[in-house]
Amino acid sequence: MPASRTSTPRPRTAARPALTASQAQALREALALREALAAGRPLTPEQAAALRTASAARTAVRRSTPTSSKRPTAKPKARTKPKARPKSKSKAKPKARTRRERTPRSERTGSTWSTRLGVVALSTLLLPALASVMLPGSDTPGHSGANDTASLALTAQTSLLQKADRYRQLQKDVATRRAELDRARAAEKAARAQVAAQQQVVGSTAADLYRAGPSERVPVLDLNVHDPNATSSALYRSALAERAGEALDGAVVRAERATVALTAASDRVASAEDDVAAISERADVVLQNARAEVADLSPAVTAQLATLGAVHVAGDQRARNQQATARWQAYLTQLAKAEIEPPAAAELADPADLPAGLSPALDASGKPVPGIAWAVIGSHPVTVLPAETVAAVSSALSQLGKPFLSGGAGPDAYDCGGFTAASWLMAGYAVPASPQAQWAAGASVPVSSLQVGDLVFAPGGQDVGLYLGAGEVVGASAGTFQVGVRPVPAGSSAVRVTLAAPAQPNAALPAGGDRGACGAPLPKPGPVSPAWGGWSNGQIPTEALCALGTGGHRLRCDAAASYKRMSAAYESTFGSPLCITDSYRGYASQVSAFIRKPALAAVPGTSNHGWALAVDLCDGINVAGSPQWTWMTVNAGRFGFVQPDWARPGAEKPEPWHWEYGRIS
Numbered sequence: 001m002p003a004s005r006t007s008t009p010r011p012r013t014a015a016r017p018a019l020t021a022s023q024a025q026a027l028r029e030a031l032a033l034r035e036a037l038a039a040g041r042p043l044t045p046e047q048a049a050a051l052r053t054a055s056a057a058r059t060a061v062r063r064s065t066p067t068s069s070k071r072p073t074a075k076p077k078a079r080t081k082p083k084a085r086p087k088s089k090s091k092a093k094p095k096a097r098t099r100r101e102r103t104p105r106s107e108r109t110g111s112t113w114s115t116r117l118g119v120v121a122l123s124t125l126l127l128p129a130l131a132s133v134m135l136p137g138s139d140t141p142g143h144s145g146a147n148d149t150a151s152l153a154l155t156a157q158t159s160l161l162q163k164a165d166r167y168r169q170l171q172k173d174v175a176t177r178r179a180e181l182d183r184a185r186a187a188e189k190a191a192r193a194q195v196a197a198q199q200q201v202v203g204s205t206a207a208d209l210y211r212a213g214p215s216e217r218v219p220v221l222d223l224n225v226h227d228p229n230a231t232s233s234a235l236y237r238s239a240l241a242e243r244a245g246e247a248l249d250g251a252v253v254r255a256e257r258a259t260v261a262l263t264a265a266s267d268r269v270a271s272a273e274d275d276v277a278a279i280s281e282r283a284d285v286v287l288q289n290a291r292a293e294v295a296d297l298s299p300a301v302t303a304q305l306a307t308l309g310a311v312h313v314a315g316d317q318r319a320r321n322q323q324a325t326a327r328w329q330a331y332l333t334q335l336a337k338a339e340i341e342p343p344a345a346a347e348l349a350d351p352a353d354l355p356a357g358l359s360p361a362l363d364a365s366g367k368p369v370p371g372i373a374w375a376v377i378g379s380h381p382v383t384v385l386p387a388e389t390v391a392a393v394s395s396a397l398s399q400l401g402k403p404f405l406s407g408g409a410g411p412d413a414y415d416c417g418g419f420t421a422a423s424w425l426m427a428g429y430a431v432p433a434s435p436q437a438q439w440a441a442g443a444s445v446p447v448s449s450l451q452v453g454d455l456v457f458a459p460g461g462q463d464v465g466l467y468l469g470a471g472e473v474v475g476a477s478a479g480t481f482q483v484g485v486r487p488v489p490a491g492s493s494a495v496r497v498t499l500a501a502p503a504q505p506n507a508a509l510p511a512g513g514d515r516g517a518c519g520a521p522l523p524k525p526g527p528v529s530p531a532w533g534g535w536s537n538g539q540i541p542t543e544a545l546c547a548l549g550t551g552g553h554r555l556r557c558d559a560a561a562s563y564k565r566m567s568a569a570y571e572s573t574f575g576s577p578l579c580i581t582d583s584y585r586g587y588a589s590q591v592s593a594f595i596r597k598p599a600l601a602a603v604p605g606t607s608n609h610g611w612a613l614a615v616d617l618c619d620g621i622n623v624a625g626s627p628q629w630t631w632m633t634v635n636a637g638r639f640g641f642v643q644p645d646w647a648r649p650g651a652e653k654p655e656p657w658h659w660e661y662g663r664i665s
Contacts, residue, residue, distance in 0.1 A: 153304035156297055157398070160391070161411065163290045164425045168409075170283040171430075177279060181272035188265035195262050198255035283430075291428030294391035295344045303332040306394040309411075311401025311543040315534030317484050321400045324468050324485040328397060332390070338377045345386035345498040348373050358384055363449050371498045372451055386498050388427040389453035395426035396466045396474050403544050404481040404518070405557035409433060413546055413557050416464050416518035419476035419483060420455055423466055429497050431455075435464040435518075440505040442495025450494055459491040461509035463519045467494070478520035481532050481556055482544060489513070530611035530664035532556065537610035538587030545584055545612050553583035556612045559640070559661035563615065566639035573631060579619030581657070585609035608644075613661045615641075622657035624649040629656050 297305075306325055313321060335342065343355050351360035351368035358373040361383060374381045385393075399422075402414060409418035417434045424431050432438050439457050450456070454467040465475030468485065476483045493509055516522055531537075533544060546560035547553070555563060567578040585593070585607055593601040601607070608614040620628030636642065640661050647655040 149300050149304050152297075152301045153308060156293065156301060157305055157308050157395075159293060160290060160395070160426045163286050163293075163428075164422070167283055167286045167290075167425060167430065170279055170286065174276060174279045174283065177272060177275045181269065181276055184265065184268040184272045188262065188269050191258060191262040191265040195255065195258040198251055198258045201251040202255050287428045287430060289428075290426070291344065291388055294427050295387040297387065297391065298341065299332040299336040299390070302390050302394045303329045303336070305391070306332075306397040309398045309402075311482075312541055313401045313482060313484065313534065313544075314536070314539065317480065317482075317534050320472075320485045324470075324472055324474065325397050325400070327470065328393060328468065332394075334377060334382065335384070338375070338382075340375050340377075340382075340384060342385055342387040342390050343373075345371065345388050348384075348386055348498075369449060369451065371496055383451070385452055388424075388429060388498060389451075392423045392427040392429070392497070393453055393466065393468065396420075396423040399423075399483050400474070400485070401544060402476070402483045403546055403557040404476045404478055404483070405546060405561060406478070406517070407561075408476070408557070414476040414483060415478070416476050420464050420466055424497055431497060436461050436508070438464060439493065439495060439509060441501055442497065442506065443499035443502055444506050445494050445496045445499075447488075447492055447494055450488075451496065453498070454494045454496050456488055457493045457495075457509060458489040458513055458515065458519065459509070460511050460513035460515075461493070462513065462517045463489075463515060476518065478518040478558075479515070480534070481558070530608065530613055530662075532611070537605050537607065538585065538590050540584065540586075540610075540612055542584075548580065548583060550577070550580060553580055553615075554612065555583055555615070555661065559613050562639045562641065562661060566636065566641060569635060569639070570628075570631065574628065576619070578617055579621070580615055581618050582609060582616035583614070584612040608658075608660060608664060611664065613664055615659055616655075616657045617659060618657060624654070624656040632659065 294302075306328055310321075310325075312318070340357075343358070347355050348358075348371055351370070351373075354360065354373050358375055360368040361372045361374045363369050371386065373384045375384050376382070396419070399410070399414070399419070402410075402412065404415060405413035406415050407418070408414045410422040414422065417432070417438060420435075420438065421431050421433050432441055435457055438455055439461055442455060445451075445454060447456075450467050452467055452469045455464055456467050456473045457464050463475070463477075465473030465486070467473050467488070471488050472485050473488055474483065474485050477486065491512070495506070514522065533540070535544075542554055545554035546557040548555060548560055548563055554560065563578070571577045587604055587610065590602070590604040590607045590610060593607075594604050609616075616622075617632070620626045621632055623629060632641075633643070636659060641659045642663055643656070643659050644663070645651060646653050647658040649656060
């Protein structure tokens with residue numbers, strides 16, 4: 001029977017110990033980690049490590065604590081014996097449960113607080129709560145297995161994102177060092193030329209002196225007491241010889257200095273080469289670590305990884321995206337149930353030496369397919385992809401719905417080459433950023449032998465996507481302005497990233513196709529429809545748009561990029577960036593504006609602002625004829641912005657502040 005609350009009175013003077021500096025820091029770190037997870041921000045390496053440690057701690061605690069399903073069954077006792085303990089059916093006799101001793105609060109130490117901060121704040125508070133709420137596809141909070149998988153997927157994504165960012169930074173450093181190396185080599189070349197020039201001067205002067213006679217080298221020898229008229233000539237030639245000697249001495253000094261400068265320039269070249277090699281080596285280590293990490297991910301974790309971060313899309317595209325993701329997760333679930341772990345790509349390189357349980361995958365002609373293998377589940381062969389391919393595809397699917405942006409490489413927006421490069425970088429492979437460079441550097445495979453993860457290039461080579469199977473690819477499209485799943489274009493070409501690069505670059509793909517860069521539709525005469533991505537007017541989610549960097553304003557990503565360039569040009573003239581009062585206007589905002597200004601605002605669902613392609617500007621631009629408005633009329637077209645005819649001064653509805661990206665009205 002529990003002890004009475006009055007049997008061990010708690011002194012009122014016993015105060016809870018104050019937090020030490022380390023304990024307070026631990027609490028701050030726990031709260032920062034929770035806020036970062038809730039906001040979806042990438043974690044720092046220290047936070048990711050803390051999250052992994054907490055996840056391991058929760059797993060250890062759960063395994064050491066009997067659950068309701070693992071407790072020994074007990075034979076029911078009569079109600080007349082409430083104090084008797086139930087008998088266990090397990091072989092080991094359970095230890096008798098004793099009354100829990102309460103430790104007076106006045107005797108507790110700081111270790112209790114450390115445990116609370118390190119385990120409770122991280123494991124109990126962050127992992128189960130945030131993972132169950134934030135991670136798509138996780139079960140309810142009561143299902144710890146699903147929560148653990150979701151937590152591991154989130155941790156893996158964060159870690160791989162950090163490695164990708166680290167690799168990109170190292171690549172920037174390499175580019176900087178290579179530029180320094182180029183300058184050092186140019187300086188060395190110039191110094192070498194200077195040395196050669198000075199040596200030429202010294203050599204030619206020395207040769208002339210060698211060929212000269214004694215009187216030419218020493219003119220005073222021509223002095224003759226019997227010929228006074230020769231004195232002036234001899235002295236003059238002596239002065240010239242002395243000057244020539246001084247010039248030779250100067251040339252020798254300059255040659256020595258040039259040699260010293262050449263040595264210093266050569267040292268700088270060697271130092272720059274060492275820097276490039278050292279940073280490149282560190283970048284290679286980052287890639288190796290990423291490949292090692294994805295090789296340790298289970299199919300269950302990578303299946304969860306495919307759902308992290310995807311943005312909701314509209315229309316038929318939504319169903320296509322969901323079906324592709326479900327098909328991919330079903331494949332990984334099949335591997336997980338069969339306890340098949342995808343091996344590293346290096347283990348599948350040689351069809352004659354595959355891991356146990358795997359056999360070579362064969363094409364239609366019976367030849368081994370490089371880079372993949374077969375396993376048998378039940379009585380059916382199943383393709384086993386490299387672990388790196390699995391990670392790349394899951395990472396690609398996790399970005400579905402993200403906006404398209406020319407030159408974008410993630411993680412918020414992409415173009416087609418940047419998307420495929422970012423997906424494979426998450427798997428530890430660095431591929432170039434443009435489709436043309438990806439094709440040239442990849443190992444070409446016939447389209448008839450396409451495998452999941454291959455890079456598929458549209459005719460003309462201006463567009464690229466990641467093959468998903470079932471005749472579909474995932475990529476960042478300039479046609480829909482978002483990352484999505486689409487059919488493989490007819491006449492495509494493909495490369496396999498996990499195979500060794502060819503000794504010689506692939507021949508350039510022939511020009512062709514009816515689309516522009518990244519699948520952009522070719523311009524057609526006539527009015528342009530402002531609709532894009534399958535969204536209705538005012539129904540575009542903010543995650544599918546790009547921020548303008550001020551006041552929460554957003555536009556479609558291509559319009560946002562042009563707006564920023566236009567704002568920079570405006571600032572160079574007027575000393576401040578563009579002043580903006582309105583940009584994308586959702587349907588609810590349109591309703592509010594129509595209620596407040598029925599004579600000015602458009603009918604809800606028809607506003608040009610609802611397509612995320614229109615802006616309202618201020619600070620003088622809103623006044624027709626002002627210098628600011630005049631600047632816009634002259635320069636806005638260079639950035640794709642125009643003022644529609646109806647908004648110009650003297651028109652039916654003049655709004656000098658209203659500008660649109662492209663002629664949409």
